[in-house]
Amino acid sequence: MDSGWTDLWWQLTAMANAVILAAYLAISFAIARGLLRARQWRNNPLGLATASIFFSCAVHHGSHTVHLLLPYFNMDVHGGLAMRMAFGMDFQAAGWDTVTAVLAVWYWTLRGRFPALVRGAALFEDLRLRQAAEATLRASEERFREIVETTSEGVVVLDADGRIGYTNDRFAEMVGRTPDDLPGSAMLDLVTGADQAVAEQALSAVHDSGATHFEVGMHASGGRVVWARIALTTRVDDAGTPIGALAMVADVTEQKSIEAQLHQAQKLDAVGQLAGGLAHDFNNLLTVIDGYAALLIAEADETTTKDLVMIRDASSRASALTRQLLTFSRAQTARPQVVEVAGLVAGLEVLMRRLIREDIDLVVTPTAAATPVRVDPGQLEQVLVNLAINARDAMPTGGTLTIGTDRVDVEQSDFVLVSVTDTGLGMTPEVAARAFEPFFTTKNPGEGTGLGLSTVYGIVTRAGGQVRLESRPGLGTTFEVYLPAATTPADAAGEADEPQRLIAGDGTILLVEDDPAVRQLSERILRTAGYRVLVGVDGEDALAVAGAHADIDLLVTDVVMPGMNGQQLADRLTDLRPGLPVIFTSAYTRGVLTDTGDDRTVAFLDKPFTAAALTAKVRSVLDNHAEAAASPA
Known part of the structure; x- marks a missing residue:
């Protein structure tokens, strides 16, 4: 090769090595500065190894640059010095090659634990630390998912527009949907129309207040309405800007039903106290009216006596009305006596017809046999009234209510049977199994207390009897009340032929x-x-x-x-x-x-x-x- 081209080649090679020198130094200094700023100089060996390799390579290329420039020194003047420098540079280059090789081995022993440069910022992270952090994050996510999916409350994540982004299985079950059906739908679409305004106000207010709670009715499958108590908490991004809300939803349908039943029972109790007070005062008046009429009969002529008897009959009918009023209010004290059940049922027929609607036929089928039982007559009337009302409500479109009495033998013991049969909707086996539970009702809130049949059960069992229920959906219901037959005839008190004379005495x-x-x-x-x-x-x-x-x-x-x-x-x-x-x-x-x-x-x-x-x-x-x-x- 021509000496001119040789010189040019040596010059270009020297320049390239100088550029590489500058680049490697810049890279090593950049990495070192990043390590210093991030305070990773001591605990980030990969970064230190990388900076060392680039610095070693820079020194190596620097030695090559000097070696390539040596021929341009004056060999005549400095020949001995140039030879010594060339020999030293070769020795130095070999040494830096060795150092660079050692650093490369060190680098690769660390490389399996560390990823590459992070966003070109000359900063490195320990892969073991990152893997540990990721494992911790996954464990935290699993714990969160386990809590969310096993909690008794529904969990709903809402975006800024009030649309559902995520729901757990409990909330989906609450509204009768699947978790995949709900994302993307508006939360307000699940709220009943009557509570839309409450829900809208709560969703708007939560962004300002940070948290709020409210109760609304929510549409569920099958046309049901689920009462939900919802606690809303604002969701914010890293900048603190609201991006939605987290809703914790509790199903309070049963609680609301019990509250409504309790409220209804409290109203009935208040009505009962009022009825009892009125009956007390009214019976005082009837006592005076009947008493003076009885005293006058002893001194009256035949015509006046007939008039006084009519007064006493009216008083007796008024007394029967007050007893029925006390029966409804459950205010009578239990006073068992021997009662003829067939006669009591016949006496209640007029009241029963007033209780049921015109589209319900009442059929009373008394037995010819004697039906004496020892029971409080007012409470037995209450049993029949409760069963009749229950039957009436089971026939919303009309039907037939049949009340029968009979004398039966059960396990070689005499019982009086009172049966109440309707042709109404009937009950499923699940409902029938819970029919006598206190506060259990299938009626809408405010339409029943759930105490009627439990009261029937309590009265009958305290009298030594039993209540049996037979019902099928669509085929009506029959309640059978079995009361032990009394061995003595019914008490004569209250009969029409009661003696009117005073019984004398002293004391x-x-x-x-x-x-x-x-x-x-x-x-x-x-x-x-x-x-x-x-x-x-x-x-x-x-x-x-x-x-x-x-x-x-x-x-x-x-x-x-x-x-x-x-x-x-x-x-x-x-x-x-x-x-x-x-x-x-x-x-x-x-x-x-x-x-x-x-x-x-x-x-x-x-x-x-x-x-x-x-x-x-x-x-x-x-x-x-x-x-x-x-x-x-």
């Missing part, structure tokens, strides 16, 4: 009654029957009267009185005078009267009572007390 009676008209009538009846009567207008007054008279044979007291009630008065007096017989009178005890048990000297007389019934009860209790006192025991 001192403490009469306590807060109603002036009833007090005056009762005092006159007892005095006419031959008793000495001491009168108290309330409990405190009665204690004062009793303290002034040592000889008292009987306490006759109203139960519901202002201040001290009749039970409290009786307790006080019997503590002072052990064995003192007591007769309580009331139409509505408000639960203050304790069970008198089998003690025949503690009796109860319903209001309104007749003059004959009052004197008969007084004579019976005094006779029982005398027998007990004469007994050797």
